[in-house]
Amino acid sequence: MDNQLFPIFLQLNHLRTLLVGGGGVALEKLTALLRNSPQASVTVVAKRLIPEVRAFVRDYPSVQVFERAFDDTDLDNADLVVVASNNPFLNAHIRQESRKRHLLINVADKPDLCDFYLGSIVKKGNLKLGISTNGKSPTMAKRIKELLDESIPDEIDETLQYMSELRDLLKGDFTDKVRELNAHTASLLMSKRTHGNTGR
Template identity: 40%
Template sequence: MERNELYPIFLKVSHLKVLIVGGGNVGLEKLTFLLKSSPRAQVQMVAPEFLSDTLELAKKHNVEITKDVYADHFLKGKHIVIACTDKPKVNEQVYHDCREQGNLVNVADNPPFCDFYMGGIVTKGNVKVAISTNGKSPTTAKRLRQFFEDVLPDNIDDLVNNLNKYRKTLKGDFEQKVEALNEFTKGLVSNKD
C-alpha cells in the first residue's frame, strides 16, 4: 500500500504572494477555492485572456489581473505559483522556471509537476479541515469534504472559543495545560472498547 507522505500545513496567503498562470475555467476554479478559504489572499493572475466571471471575482478581492503571456519574470517575488493554462508546454515551463527560482508550484492535473496539492477544505468558523488523496482522486476529496461539512456541527466554533478562554485561565507549564485540556475534551471522542 502506497503511503501519503505529504506534510499538511495551513498557509497565511494574506502574507504570501500567489501567482496563477491561466485565465480559463481551471484558473477560475483555483482562484475561487483559494479566495473561498482565504478572501484576503494576495493574488496576481497572468493570461492573455480571462473569463468574465474571473474578472468579476478578481475585482471583488483585489486580485491583480495581467493580460499577457507567461514569462519567468512574473515569478519574481512570488511564494506560490499555480499553473493552469490549457497549454501543457506552458505549464511545464512554469514548473521548470519555479524549480530554478525556488517557488513552490502546482501544475493543475499533473501530479509529477506539483510541490503541493490543493485539497478539499472544510471550514466551520476557526476550525478548518484539509483533505488529501495524495493527488490520486479529487472526487474522493470532494465527497469527504461534503461528509465533514455535514458531520461537523455548525456550533463547533463556540467550543473552540470557549476552550481558548479556558486555556488562558490555566496555570502551569505546557504539559500541565495539555493534560487539563485533554481531560476537558475527552468527551468529544467516544472510546469503543
C-alpha cells in the same frame, strides 16, 4: 506507497501568489485560494480571461490581473505559483523556471509537475480541515468533504472559543495544562455525542 505528503496551512496574506491562466480551471483555483484567504495577494496572468474570472476578482482588491502572455519575469515577485493552463509546453516551462527560483508550484491536473496540491477544505469558523488523496481521486476528496461538512456541527466554533479562553485561565506547567484541556475536550465530545443520540 502510502500518502507521504506533509500537510501545512499557509498564511497566504503574507505571501505573493502567481496564478497563470484565465479559464474555468483558473476560476476554481482562484475560488479555493480566496475563499480560504480573502486578503491573499494574487497576480493573475492570462492571454484571455473568461467573464466569470473578471466578475469574481472584482470583490478582491488584493488581486491584480494582467491580460497578456506569461513572462519569466512574472516569477520574480512570486512566493507561490499556481498554473491553470492547458498548454503542456508552457506548464513544463513554468515548472522549470520555478524550480530555478526555488518556488513551490502547483500545476492543475498534472501531479508529476506539482510540489503541492490544493486539497478539499472543510471550514467551520476557526476549524479548518484539509483533505488529500495524494492526487489519486479529487472526486473522492470532495465526497469526504461533503460528509465531514454535514457531520461537524456549526457550533464547533463556540467550543473552540471556549477552549481558547480556558487555556488562558489555566495555571500550572505545560503537562498540567495539557491534562486539564484533554479532560475538558473529552467531556465536551461526550456531551455532544450524548446530545446527538437523544434525538434519535
